[in-house]
Amino acid sequence: MSDSKILKIENLSAIYLVREGSIKASVDINLEMEEGSITAIVGESASGKSTILEAMTRSLPPNGRIIGGNVFYRRDGNYVNIMEIEEEELRKLRWSEIALVPQAVQNALNPTMRVFDHFMDTVVDHGVEWSTKKVWDRASKLLDMMGLDGNRVLRSFPHELSGGMRQRTLIALSLLFDPKVLILDEPTSALDVLTQARLIRVLDEVHRELKITMIFVTHDLPVAAELSDYMGVIYGGNLMERGKTEDIIGDPKHPYTQALVASLMSVVGDVEKIKPIPGEPPSLLNPPNGCVFHPRCPFRMDKCSVETPPLFKLSENHYVRCWLYEK
Template identity: 40%
Template sequence: MTTLLEIKNLSVNIATDQGDVHAVRDVSLSLEPGETLAIVGESGCGKSVFCKSILGILPVRAEVAGGEILFKGRDLAGLSEKELETVRGKEISMIFQDPVSSLNPTMSIGSQIVEAVRAHQKVGRAEARERAVSLMKQVGIDAAEKRFDQYPHHFSGGMLQRSVIAMALACGPDVLIADEPTTALDVTIQSQILELLKEIQKRTGVAILFITHDLGVVARVADRVAVMYAGKLAELGTADDIFYDPRHPYTWGLLSSLPSTDGDEETLNPIPGTPPDLINPPRGDAFAPRNPYALAIDYEEAPPVFKVSDTHYAATWLLDPRAPRIEPPVRVKNGRVIKRQEAFR
């Protein structure tokens, strides 16, 4: 299988009056055709900046400071704005967290989907309208012909997100980047959108890069999981690797913070402290000050990436042969904290 998207040693800085924020620090990841790779971590860990760099839609004063973004062997990081416009929407599309901010309130939903269709396809307006109505039906918008002429304020949150998904699929992209696409929705609608994305992927074979802080969502959609912390990759593996055999203390902390599956604990277990200031990244392992299992070396030297298996990697000194043997928290062992989430699959 040929790798669709390969990101090598990517670093992204954001200039501020106080200094450069090192938002993404030497991250390498790949995405295969038809798979879903979830990128998970707390707010501010670099997930969204990492993904926006792929399409060259970084925030003002942000820039790629190093690395390659290889899409079908072509380095997107080296393309001009005009060249990137031929990739955005047509080959790589993005669904944003808030559908309201993604839509123009002065245009009908159907007109906006038509605009997305015609942006990269040489079709007439009548054909584009037919395509737009078909897309609306595919994403589960009832009475699509009638709702074509309605405006965003006529749609519920779930229907707005379905409309945004239709726009993202307008040109049949190879990669769909979903940036927290269900965060603003209630649990029932969230479940419907996740099922829709899975059904679309099964039908079209699109690869999905799914950004989220919600491990329950990850358990439902991901083939592989990348855990990010302080702009770096902490752990990478299959969904089973991460949920049933996690190796990084940060991953343990994220899993421990989920509600218990047994319902016998009244308190949650949040990770103490806050992520570090990335204007002046800490020496050593950035997670060390919040890590109850930190070793002396964690405060002095950043850990290398250790190979656990052919699919599983983690950047923690606990995997060094010289490190003491430390077991994960009881709540994390054997995937106990995630079993309830699996019941919603």
């Protein structure tokens, strides 16, 4: 395995059990993260983005099941398989090495507790023996880095903070134990445009300061383009294309990515609001046979509705799941 990768997701598949059967939310996902890089996972609503984050950290809801795959995390030069470690080790790893900030967490703070108590509780919960002063200083420094007045915010109750401030507070909290990987699910979605822009600057700053590996999910292609080094494009639970952001935006290969990028060029970029391609997203309960995009694809061939294309490698970092690129 190549050493510059801090995370390697291999053939990760996850489903949700429902009365009608199973929702194929994550199908054979392959992704790799360079240490210190920023990866954006983009795709329309309900395409399976959150499922990837939850599956890779083994934090799916109770009806979620991982049905295959491995997630290798590099620690001290060796890879550990997150899918195989014990529950206790996983719990430690989740905060101290890989931190996940879930979607719509702005209300995750307890309204009856001052912000500082959230930091203190987290330290106590994890059995970490830090003095109150040490927790205060560290929390305050992290909040300052998030562009907030740390000492003031720590004394505040959640309702005294704006939505954007609460979001940044939660990111600071997730950085408490200095994780190597920060995973953010739709960090900008619930925010107004100005607050979004500020958060993007802050995340960029955090990344530069801490040299942390960042993975974030968004349905907003311009946000992804601005912040990320690498991009993965999800459609119908499948990873359709991945590569360097400049290649994905500048020279998209998959017909779905091409449609997405074309719609980005036409001023609006919100994947949720636009219908770049005629037709509807696929049912993940009964997905189409073959390529999951074939019912909407202008380039479909006979085999597309029969055989699922593998992820073809175009160059060192560029992969695409489409029969057009079969050699």
